[in-house]
Amino acid sequence: MTINTRMGFIEWRDLLxxxxxxxxxxxxxxxxxxxxxxxxxxxxxxxIAALVLWVYLAISGxxxxxxxxxxxxxxxxxxxxxxxxxSLIVWGQQTITGGLAAIINASTPLFTVLVAxxxxxxxxxxxxxxCGALTxxxxxxxxxxxxxxxxxxxxxxxxxxxxNNWLARLAIAGAAICYAFATVxxxxxxxxxxxxxxxxxxxxxxxxLIMIPLALLIDTPFWxxxxxxxxxxxTILSILVLAIFSTAFAYLLYFRILSSAGAVNLSLxxxxxxxxxxxxxxxxxxxxxxxxxxxxxxxxAVGLLVTDGRLWHRLTHKI
Numbered sequence: 068m069t070i071n072t073r074m075g076f077i078e079w080r081d082l083l084x085x086x087x088x089x090x091x092x093x094x095x096x097x098x099x100x101x102x103x104x105x106x107x108x109x110x111x112x113x114x115i116a117a118l119v120l121w122v123y124l125a126i127s128g129x130x131x132x133x134x135x136x137x138x139x140x141x142x143x144x145x146x147x148x149x150x151x152x153x154s155l156i157v158w159g160q161q162t163i164t165g166g167l168a169a170i171i172n173a174s175t176p177l178f179t180v181l182v183a184x185x186x187x188x189x190x191x192x193x194x195x196x197x198c199g200a201l202t203x204x205x206x207x208x209x210x211x212x213x214x215x216x217x218x219x220x221x222x223x224x225x226x227x228x229x230x231n232n233w234l235a236r237l238a239i240a241g242a243a244i245c246y247a248f249a250t251v252x253x254x255x256x257x258x259x260x261x262x263x264x265x266x267x268x269x270x271x272x273x274x275x276l277i278m279i280p281l282a283l284l285i286d287t288p289f290w291x292x293x294x295x296x297x298x299x300x301x302t303i304l305s306i307l308v309l310a311i312f313s314t315a316f317a318y319l320l321y322f323r324i325l326s327s328a329g330a331v332n333l334s335l336x337x338x339x340x341x342x343x344x345x346x347x348x349x350x351x352x353x354x355x356x357x358x359x360x361x362x363x364x365x366x367x368a369v370g371l372l373v374t375d376g377r378l379w380h381r382l383t384h385k386i
Contacts, residue, residue, distance in 0.1 A: 078328045085320045086336045090343020092313035093165035095305035096157055097352065102302045105157040108309075110275070110282035113149055115310035116318075117271035124268060133261060133269050140255050141269035147249035149274035152242035159235035159242075166354055169344035171239040173207040173367070175337035176200045178247035183329075186251055195373055203338045203370025210341065210363035243337070250333055253325050263326075267318040338367045 099108050124130045133141065160168050177200045184192030256266050324333045342364050348354035 078324060078332065081320050081324050082328075082333075082336055083339065085317055085324065086339035087343050088313045088317040088320070089336065090169060090340045090347065092309055092317075093156075093160070093169045093340070093344040094347040094351070095309045095313065096160050097165040097348070098305040099302050099309070100157065100160050102298055103306075104282075104286040105161065106154060106278065106282040107286045108157050108306070109150075109153040110278040111306050112153065112310045112314055113271050113274040113278055115307065116314035117268060117275045119311055119315050120264065120268040120271065124264065129262070129264065131262075131265065133265060134259075137259055137261055137266075138269060138273075140252075140259065141266065142273045144249060144252055144256075144266075145270045145273035145277065147245050147252055148270065150277050152245040152249075153274075154278075155238040155242040155245075159238040162232050162235045163239075164348060164352075164354055166341065166345040166348040167236075168239050169341040170207055170210045170363075171236055172243050172246075173337045173341050174204060174240060175243040175246045175250075176335055177204050178244050179250050179333075182247045182251050187254065199370050199373030201370075202373055203335075203367050206363040206366030206368075206370060207338070207341070209366060210345075210360055213359045246337070250325065253322065254329075256322065257326055263319055263322045266322055267315070270318070271314070335371055338371055341367070 096108060103111075156168055156172070180192060180196050180200045184196075321333070324336075345354070345360055345364075
């Protein structure tokens with residue numbers, strides 16, 4: 068399949084759907100983190116998602132071997148795309164809101180443009196991609212520096228602990244770097260010609276084998292220190308939504324976009340995620356959103372158009 072550097076309707080539809088699902092993940096993590104510890108959330112997320120996909124493969128009769136190379140690629144992908152970034156993001160969301168975490172995570176396209184430009188021959192660094200990524204990151208910077216969307220309870224909890232707040236922001240930035248390398252590494256699956264469902268299932272299975280022992284070793288008990296052993300229905304629902312929709316189904320979309328539109332175009336989803344996360348936070352968690360957030364989102368939209376290449380092409384051909 069040829070990589071479409073200029074995305075069509077189907078690619079944009081899938082990209083917007085993925086942005087909604089992953090924006091939702093920041094929102095539900097913010098609910099779950101009040102009762103569960105970080106690594107436990109990640110372990111539940113990947114294990115439930117893997118179980119759902121294995122059941123689907125079994126029922127549909129599609130189970131097949133990934134082979135040694137397939138499992139190796141899945142193992143590397145699980146570390147770069149699940150284990151490290153999921154853990155960093157959930158840990159960071161203990162002290163910053165889901166909306167802000169999503170905004171910082173939107174730095175992924177810049178890292179992806181640079182990494183893909185160095186490592187992938189068919190995704191070389193072009194003027195439109197670099198300009199678009201920088202434009203989008205300008206919108207991210209506007210919301211990151213000036214945003215007032217932090218939830219009041221988190222602001223109060225971290226009022227005297229700025230070090231933890233900035234460490235949390237750095238953790239989210241570290242997750243963005245991992246996602247950039249994961250997106251580029253994910254291109255290897257195209258040459259293996261493995262079904263998308265099997266790739267996702269393999270990746271999440273390896274992540275489960277890593278995260279469950281880590282959670283059992285580090286998160287004792289697995290619920291938060293300030294919570295009782297009884298987990299609320301809201302938290303249970305949040306974990307199920309996180310695992311089934313924001314992980315299992317989302318990664319099926321992820322690899323489909325990656326195979327058709329490429330690593331750089333796929334990374335654009337992280338510029339759209341803050342829009343979903345901030346809006347959900349405003350509607351359900353009473354996080355404030357104002358002119359700064361709307362301005363940042365508008366700049367992000369321009370960045371998307373420039374990175375896609377169509378706007379850049381029209382402008383340069385008129386000069």
